[in-house]
Amino acid sequence: MATVMARGLCKTFRVADKQPGLAGTLRHLVHRRWRSVQAVRDVSFSIDAGEVVGFLGPNGAGKTTTLKLLTGLIHPSGGALEVAGHRPFRRERAFLESITLVMGQKQQLIWDLPPLDSLRVNAAVYGIPEREARRRIAELADMLELGEELTRPVRKLSLGQRMKAELMAALLHRPRVLFLDEPTLGLDINAQARVRRFLADYNRRTGATVLLTSHYMADITALCPRVLLIHQGRLFHDGGLAELSERLTPWRQVRLELATPLPARELARYGELEALEGCEVRLVIPRERLTATVSRLLAQLPVLDLVVSDPPIEELIGRVFRQGSLEPEPR
């Protein structure tokens, strides 16, 4: 059964255009010009209970606007919307109790006080009995590996600890639907991995529905079997991650550090040579030949180090949108 349902969702903002300089400022004062910006255009999708869905798109694609529509923060200009059985913009208590929104670059914790104070407020606001709130706080702290950090002022916590405390505050009321906007933004690799593990664990334990935006491909691959791809307010892709990844990246980048420099001619036998600087080599290899080629490289060349990497998701998505279609760039 669909927990999130959007049909023909649209959002148009009216924005004032202002030219730079004194003349532009005076014109803006006397005769203001407005234009309509269609942030979300005819977007339709549905998400079943318990699904974890990645929401991808370049900056300004309409991801955050869609999340704001889904959480009821802003009113849609058109279309139908239902989340957890409610129309979000009515902001009924039962709806607000069943959702949460985590924004990686924003915080709801009180900056100068320990996270426990913010958690106490949330427990009271959501009507969670004190004993039950203490139990949930202990459980979440255990899952997120937080301890004495909960009694330290938020301003004294590291970014990773703050994000984990934010997640605790956002999940204390056990929401059925989680909207996560860049929850791992700015975190180091270890902290990102811990947050990912926590989210996967939380989804498994509670069966919550998750819609996640992230610029880190690792977040998406670790958590989201299905992705929605949005660009200029339109939904471009709704389907499996494997299918999308295959279409976007039918090749891999292989970085080599060699014991001795080799001529470009010899290296080009293994794949497309992207860069060669002394002993540092960068090759691009079709995905279907990756395993065999890496074996050959290790067997035939004096390899000191070898790294296989995906291009950053931003780069992939940027390329797709430059081309205006989901077809991969020919190499």
Added chain:
Amino acid sequence: MRLLPPPRVARTLWAVQFAYMAEYRAEIALWALSGVLPFIMFGVWSAAAAGAAGSGGPPMGLSPAELGRYFVCAFVARQFSVVWVVWQFEEDALQGRLSPYLLQPLHPLWRYVAAHLAEQATRLPFVLLIASGFFLLQPQAFAWPGPGRVLLGVLAVGLAFAIHFLLQSLIATLCFWTERASALERLLYVPYVFLSGLVAPLQAFPPDLQRLALLTPFPYLIGFPAQLLAGTPMGREQPFSIAGGFAAMLLWLLLLLPALAVLWRAGLRRYSAMGA
């Protein structure tokens, strides 16, 4: 959504906000000190009265001691009815901090109410210290107005805070339309200072201006509660009567509450969750 928060929510919000305000107690002490305009006005009026000695009765019908008492009480009334919601709300709206509040099942304005009440509690010792200091320097100004007047005065200060909060929240709600609603608040500042009783008790105003002032909410924000606390005579031939003052306050509350509710609902439809 409920109109009033449940007691546990109110208690917890206040306690947490008090902890927050206690972190800024030095700043709050400075804010309390910065509200000494009534003392300055007392000095000005006393000097004027001394200069005009022999030219008639006491200025505004109040003796120097009554005048001193009035201005101390005006200071106290102002300290506990100061409202800054428009600036905080505007900053929260612009920085995107309003969005998480809107996603919780509690009207966001209650957070600001709790913050104001917690700040008042933090202010209390500084206010008592300043008022006591004044009475030590001007002992003739001190007089116990009686428990009834004190209770009514405290009630009036509470209602003054409620009116001032609603009035400023109305302007804060304009943040949904314009990003700088606090600039509009400045328009109210001049009538607030002159008509509230901060500069002079309402008795000092010409009768026409008194009548005009009483049609606005401003005299009920400082003057009425201050005169209750100071034990100033009320009733016939005085600008305020006890029953009339409280009735006017209730009327303003009844006008402002639905106006705020309507504007808030309309504003939410305009909200674009900027910065979030």
